[in-house]
Amino acid sequence: xxxxxxxxxxxxxxxxxxxxxxxxxxxxxxxxxxxxxxxxxxxxxxxxxxxxxxxxxxxxxxxxxxxxxxxxxxxxxxxxxxxxxxxxxxxxxxxxxxxxxxxxxxxxxxxxxxxxxxxxxxxxxxxxxxxxxxxxxxxxxxxxxxxxxxxxxxxxxxxxxxxxxxxxxxxxxxxxxxxxxxxxxxxxxxxxxxxxxxxxxxxxxxxxxxxxxxxxxxxxxxxxxxxxxxxxxxxxxxxxxxxxxxxxxxxxxxxxxxxxxxxxxxxxxxxxxxxxxxxxxxxxxxxxxxxxxxxxxxxxxxxxxxxxxxxxxxxxxxxxxxxxxxxxxx
Amino acid sequence: xxxxxxxxxxxxxxxxxxxxxxxxxxxxxxxxxxxxxxxxxxxxxxxxxxxxxxxxxxxxxxxxxxxxxxxxxxxxxxxxxxxxxxxxxxxxxxxxxxxxxxxxxxxxxxxxxxxxxxxxxxxxxxxxxxxxxxxxxxxxxxxxxxxxxxxxxxxxxxxxxxxxxxxxxxxxxxxxxxxxxxxxxxxxxxxxxxxxxxxxxxxxxxxxxxxxxxxxxxxxxxxxxxxxxxxxxxxxxxxxxxxxxxxxxxxxxxxxxxxxxxxxxxxxxxxxxxxxxxxxxxxxx
Numbered sequence: 001x002x003x004x005x006x007x008x009x010x011x012x013x014x015x016x017x018x019x020x021x022x023x024x025x026x027x028x029x030x031x032x033x034x035x036x037x038x039x040x041x042x043x044x045x046x047x048x049x050x051x052x053x054x055x056x057x058x059x060x061x062x063x064x065x066x067x068x069x070x071x072x073x074x075x076x077x078x079x080x081x082x083x084x085x086x087x088x089x090x091x092x093x094x095x096x097x098x099x100x101x102x103x104x105x106x107x108x109x110x111x112x113x114x115x116x117x118x119x120x121x122x123x124x125x126x127x128x129x130x131x132x133x134x135x136x137x138x139x140x141x142x143x144x145x146x147x148x149x150x151x152x153x154x155x156x157x158x159x160x161x162x163x164x165x166x167x168x169x170x171x172x173x174x175x176x177x178x179x180x181x182x183x184x185x186x187x188x189x190x191x192x193x194x195x196x197x198x199x200x201x202x203x204x205x206x207x208x209x210x211x212x213x214x215x216x217x218x219x220x221x222x223x224x225x226x227x228x229x230x231x232x233x234x235x236x237x238x239x240x241x242x243x244x245x246x247x248x249x250x251x252x253x254x255x256x257x258x259x260x261x262x263x264x265x266x267x268x269x270x271x272x273x274x275x276x277x278x279x280x281x282x283x284x285x286x287x288x289x290x291x292x293x294x295x296x297x298x299x300x301x302x303x304x305x306x307x308x309x310x311x312x313x314x315x316x317x318x319x320x321x322x323x324x325x326x327x328x329x330x
Numbered sequence: 331x332x333x334x335x336x337x338x339x340x341x342x343x344x345x346x347x348x349x350x351x352x353x354x355x356x357x358x359x360x361x362x363x364x365x366x367x368x369x370x371x372x373x374x375x376x377x378x379x380x381x382x383x384x385x386x387x388x389x390x391x392x393x394x395x396x397x398x399x400x401x402x403x404x405x406x407x408x409x410x411x412x413x414x415x416x417x418x419x420x421x422x423x424x425x426x427x428x429x430x431x432x433x434x435x436x437x438x439x440x441x442x443x444x445x446x447x448x449x450x451x452x453x454x455x456x457x458x459x460x461x462x463x464x465x466x467x468x469x470x471x472x473x474x475x476x477x478x479x480x481x482x483x484x485x486x487x488x489x490x491x492x493x494x495x496x497x498x499x500x501x502x503x504x505x506x507x508x509x510x511x512x513x514x515x516x517x518x519x520x521x522x523x524x525x526x527x528x529x530x531x532x533x534x535x536x537x538x539x540x541x542x543x544x545x546x547x548x549x550x551x552x553x554x555x556x557x558x559x560x561x562x563x564x565x566x567x568x569x570x571x572x573x574x575x576x577x578x579x580x581x582x583x584x585x586x587x588x589x590x591x592x593x594x595x596x597x598x599x600x601x602x603x604x605x606x607x608x609x610x611x612x613x614x615x
């Protein structure tokens with residue numbers, strides 16, 4: 001390898017951290033640029049959904065596509081909501097408790113669910129999510145039924161800025177943990193299970209154990225996001241966690257690209273912020289989301305994050321065709 | 331006696347409509363391998379199209395029913411050709427596509443008609459009386475229509491050449507292609523049939539219950555429940571599974587609250603999936 005190539009490689013190794021640092025700096029100074037409290041509300045909500053979508057991707061790493069992820073989110077949200085509103089617990093205690101409760105339930109249901117693969121896992125998670133919501137409606141005395149809870153204590157009462165910075169920190173820490181989880185040996189084992197569960201277990205990977213582990217870690221973070229949503233939004237109802245919410249989370253992941261860690265982040269940002277920016281369209285704005293979804297799946301099959309690779313592929317093809325033409329002329 | 335008759339009749343009506351909708355859903359799932367999340371929206375929009383023709387334009391209600399079925403069937407043809415066929419082997423992109431279609435349909439209804447609930451006028455007003463038993467004629471019509479369609483479909487799948495081809499593709503699409511079956515043509519017909527069945531159910535249910543832009547979501551859920559109960563890839567079990575779900579939905583609310591009914595229904599599905607993932611009539615996992 002020549003010296004020039006080495007320096008290029010060193011440069012490209014620095015490019016990614018530089019981009020991340022720049023994005024973080026922009027996010028930190030964002031509130032002083034945008035003085036609108038409504039936009040800050042949208043951005044904070046986006047941060048919460050980024051945690052949820054990224055955790056869904058962590059579960060999907062092991063080949064389990066959950067269609068009931070919003071149901072798990074509702075466990076965190078209603079644990080935090082009921083403890084905070086009915087029993088007056090401090091939000092600082094209920095936030096982690098919501099996350100741990102979701103993880104505990106994920107471990108309990110994870111072992112029986114690990115019997116099922118592919119579409120059957122998706123189906124059972126779909127019905128689990130709906131079952132959780134109908135259980136919440138059954139215990140109406142505590143959870144308020146379908147109307148949900150109003151007046152959940154807020155983390156920072158009335159301060160958009162403090163909430164924004166808190167959730168920014170929470171999102172960054174959660175993403176770092178999820179990234180570390182994915183890039184260590186466990187992540188490799190999960191990917192091997194997704195590719196071929198028979199081959200993976202034949203070389204000694206405990207399939208059930210690792211699948212439950214992926215579900216538990218993913219559900220911990222989605223529970224955290226749910227509890228954060230409850231304390232941030234102050235009011236929660238079951239309609240925020242129904243089948244449509246679950247499929248929306250899956251779409252955030254798929255639109256951004258399920259193959260890359262940044263995928264769910266970009267997908268969430270595109271699908272939450274762009275329709276909000278065009279609020280003047282009012283009831284027409286779902287057309288915008290649907291249009292983005294259809295464009296992306298037709299033009300960029302692997303998701304938005306694969307766009308640079310696609311362009312690189314086109315450039316290489318273009319060059320090759322030029323060489324071929326050149327040779328032909330000679 | 332009165333409550334028994336009325337709940338029995340509503341159980342049969344619900345079951346027959348559930349079966350019609352879920353048969354279309356199952357056809358698409360087993361022939362094209364596509365989990366059609368737009369099926370509920372298609373069922374919902376058919377009722378609205380019928381409403382537009384019969385109430386807003388003042389056409390005969392039966393003609394508007396036929397027009398609605400034809401329009402939704404043609405939409406099914408469009409759906410198969412441009413939305414499903416490009417993503418046959420790609421489950422993820424197909425899911426995104428079906429949800430985008432759902433969004434477009436629901437938004438169109440919201441924008442044109444509004445979010446308020448509507449109701450179709452009855453197809454046959456009046457009450458059917460036989461001794462002490464009295465049932466509204468509309469319910470009997472709905473049940474008879476469902477039953478006749480079901481018999482026709484059973485004959486079609488069991489005896490007609492096209493139905494046999496559908497079964498062959500559901501069993502093994504590559505093997506079917508080897509035998510010279512035109513998979514694209516058969517899936518287009520399956521898609522049109524599925525959408526038309528959902529449209530008939532949507533129009534008939536629109537006269538019995540209310541039309542709402544989000545009514546499709548619960549119907550989609552019922553269709554998925556029934557397909558799981560009967561087993562992915564089996565058509566015969568759908569009648570049985572539809573009767574189970576219909577009776578649970580019609581009879582349990584008399585005894586307990588609606589939330590508990592839903593919990594029981596979902597609980598049955600979860601237990602069945604854990605014990606016997608292939609459903610009552612499925613062949614394999």
